[in-house]
Each structure stands twice: as C-alpha cells, then as structure tokens.
Amino acid sequence: MRRLPPFSALRAFEATGRRGNLTHAAEELYVTHGAISKQVKALEDALGVPLTRRAGRGIELTSKGRRLIPFLTKAFDDIDAALRTVSSETFEGDMIISCMPGLTNAWLIPRLPSFLDQYPNVSLTVFSTNQLNSHEADIEIRYGRPDWPNRNITMLRQLDVFPVCSPRLMNGPEPVRHIDDLFNHTLIDEPGGAHWREFFVSQGKDPSKVTRTLRFQDFTHCITAAREGLGVAMGDDLTVEGDLAVGRLVRPLLAEVRRQSLAYYLVTAPDQPLTGAMRAFINWLTLEIQRKDRS
Template sequence: MKVKKQEKSAGSLRRLPPFSALRAFEATGRRGNLIHAAEELYVTHGAISKQVKALEEALGVTLTRRAGRGIELTSKGRWLIPYLTKAFDDIDAALRSVSSEAFEGDMVIACMPGLTNAWLIPRLPSFMDQYPNVSITVLPTTQFNNYDADIEIRYGRPEWPNRNITMLRQLNVFPVCSPRLMNGTHPVRRIDDLFKHTLIDEPGGSHWREFFVSQGKDPSKVTRTLRFQDFTHCITAAREGVGVAMGDDLTMESDLTAGRLIRPLLAQISRQSLAYYLLTAPDQPLTAAMRAFIDWLTIEIQRKDRN
C-alpha cells in the first residue's frame, strides 16, 4: 500500500541561522556599534564581529560594511534590523510575562521632569503590564537629595560621586518650534532667521550658545531670550508659539510625531560629552524588580523612531 506523503505545513520547519549570530547582529544594528553590542552581550568585540560574519555567510548576503574605523549597515541590513528587534522584544515580553509573578515590591525612581513628562510616563504602562506586582514612585531628580531613590535617571556628564553609572543614550539637539511660528511674519528658513525670534532656553543659555558656535554664528547676535529653570516649561512655551526652543531626539519624539512641534532646520549638534545616565548606589543590592526595570529602561531608551 502506497502511503501518501504528508505535505509540510507553512512554518513547520524553520531553517534559522544560529541564535547567537542573530542576536549579535541585532545588537550591533540597534546600538550602531560593535563595541556597544559587545558590552551589552558581555562578549568581546571580536566575538561580535565573528558572529555577524557567520550570519552573513549563512544568509548569503552582505549586512554590514566598513565605514572608517567602524561599520555601517547595508540596505539589506537596515531592512532586517526592525524585524529582528521586534522578534527579540516579543520573546523578551513573553518570558517576562511567564515569570512576572516572581517580581514584586516597591521601587522609587528619580527622573528628570522633562524626561518623565515627555517620555517615561507614556511608556510606563508597558512595564506595569508586564510586572503587575511592582509598585513605582517617581520623583524629580531636582529633589533627589531629599529622597532615597533606588534608581536615578540623570542627564549630564558622568561625574556624580558614589554612584554606579551606566550610559543610557546620547542625544542630538536641534531647534524646535510651533508650526504657527513658521506661518508667521518671520518663518525660520536658515540659521540667521533664528535671531529674529525669542530663543527659549534654561538659565545660562548654554544650549543656544553651543548651537550657534557649532554653526559658525555669533551667539552675541541673540537679542531676545526667555529662560525657565524647568525644561518642561521651555517646551510648553515653544508649543504655544512663544519662541524657538532647543529640543532633542528623545524627549521630542511624541511632539514631533503629533505635529505639536516641528524642526524648522535640519541643523543639529551631537552631544558627545552629555548623555542620559542610569545611577544606582554602589552598596545597594538590586532587587529582581529593579533589575527588570533597568533592563526594560535600557531597551526602551535606546530604541529610536518609536513612540
């Protein structure tokens, strides 16, 4: 009797490259750097490079190419990265959901008000859904000395004493304004047009001064300024069309996507010496809930072009 051969259903056999190679390439593409990927995965720079090469050989395509002393993604590499990142995020979320009951307790987080309002609050529900037994208190870092926070998120240079410090993300900084301002009597088409507007900044005006110097312009030509101690007030004023503020590619994501603010110019500066950092006390043991939050925060804050 002849047995009819059973057809394979779609997806019944997955011919996937080694998991380690996929993970190495995804980390490299997401972090944009072999060294940072190696630090994230706790392996050597050479090991990451070898795994990426193995993935290219397995797929028969070129995913990366040399760019100076580093590497950059090819068009196929850029196309593949979002799919891998989503797949790893889904695996991570599923595993966390399975074991979420083991994570419980209270946690105090100190975060800069601007980042809390514009970025952290919209994303906290995803963490709380994964860890329903974890309670969080968020305090402003401006009052950190008055509270005992478990985890701090700060912006600046890594010069805080008696803290374990981990860099979360560097920023690109650029002018932002209300769309209404661009439809007014003095639309911003070039750098010099900025001098016709009220320039909004924090006390000291360092953001605008640094920007103009980077563009070869004289900061002393600024005639009107409005300064607030709180960064959130700067952005609120910009939304209301009061003037032009300096924003960044992290806290401005939602405003730019929704059209509340726009970038009138392509010019920007990269803050190599300034970044967002995660701080913990060196003598404080990390609870399971704290580790879960740190892992979640690190992934979320390094993920670009997502709201």
C-alpha cells in the same frame, strides 16, 4: 526545522540598524566596535547578501538590510515581551524612583503603562526632582556628567540635541529654512543659554548674534513654550520624540549636536541590594530608553 544564522549575529545587526551605527550598537550590547563589525559580517556571509556598505567614516544599510531590520526588531521585541510575561511573577515589591522633571513628564509617564502591565506585582512611587539622593530613592535617573561620588553609575543613553518649534512657526511669515534664520526668532533655553551657544558654535556660527531669548529654569517649560509657538527651543531625541511623532513639534533643520560628555545615567547607592522590583525596573528601563523607534 528552522535554519537560522547565529543569534548573536542577528542581534548585532539589529542593534546596528536600529541605532544607526556600529558604535551605538556596541554601547547598547556592551561589546567592542570590532565585535559588532565581525558579527554583522558573519550574518552577511551566512545570508550571502550585503546588508551594509561603507559611507564616509561609517556605514549605511543596503536596501536588503533596511528590509530586514523591522522584522528583526519586532522579533526581538516579541521575545522580550514573552520572557517578561513568564518571569514577571518573580518580581514584586515597592520601590521609589527619582527622575528629572522633564524626563518624567515627557518620557517616563507615557511609557509606565508598559512596565505596570509587565510587572503587576510592583508598586512605584515616583519623585520628580533634579536633586541627587532625594527622598532616599531606590533608583535615580540623572542627566549630566557622572561625577557623583559614592554611587553605582550606569550610562543609559547619550543624546542628540537639535532645534524644535511649533508647526505654526514654520507656517508663519519667517520659517526656519537655514541656520541663520534662527537669529530672526526668539530662542528658548534654560538660564545661561548653554544649549543654543553649544549648537551655534558646533555649526560655525557666532552665538552673539542672538537678539531675542526666553529663559525658563525647567527644561519642561522650554518645550511647552516651543509647543505654544513662543520661539525655537533645543530638544533632544529622547524627551521630544513623542511631540515629533504626533506633530506637536517639528525639526526645522537636520543639524544636531551629539552630547559626548553628557548623558542619562542610572544611579544607585553602592551598598544597596537589588530587590526584585528594582531588577524589574532596571531591566525594563535599560531596554526602553535605548529604543529610538518608539514614540
């Protein structure tokens, strides 16, 4: 007979370790910061060992906590996969998804095999567009502020944004070692340059010192240009994680900005009933987009 701590405590600690702090874990599990803290403490009491310790205004994992996290993450992934396999036959039908081009290309398409394997009776049509309410989509994935009227809106994930560039640039004559080194390079952004301006202000630097820029209307083109060594772009921890994992892009600096007012959202019509196909996709998307350890 297995003697396991409470499932809720294991789940709270796994989310805390994977997401990096109590606040992000609370957002993922839709509970309060205090509830997560109590569950983590309950697990530590049950095991009789410290798993976390204070670090500034937050917490960090102890060596035992870091050792435990990968085992818990795999266990929860296995449980999720088993449950989806058992229940996948109840989810079927056709569905239209509208998703932003950058996320479609860099994140959604590489992960769709996972969804299609789990739900073989669901057929998808994906429209890649920045326009809300396009093509009468059943489900829309949007990035921005949730000020879209007459919509059901659920936050999927906030982003951390940071400079990214080609490894060739870092191996060239002017590598980026410090923030001021960025001013020696072409800085790639969307029209207006808001991403770089926000970054420099957050780091206490003057954005007016930027001398060379390259602008593209589509975020996907910004990242493509960075891969080709045309300069340094602002990436985020969702759409460039695959590039970072395989070395197509690198992070020259640790500095980053948490975009508090902007996030990815799931958007549906207010009176639209959820079909089996829609429920399947929403369940899969919500879990997959919150994972920060997948490439």
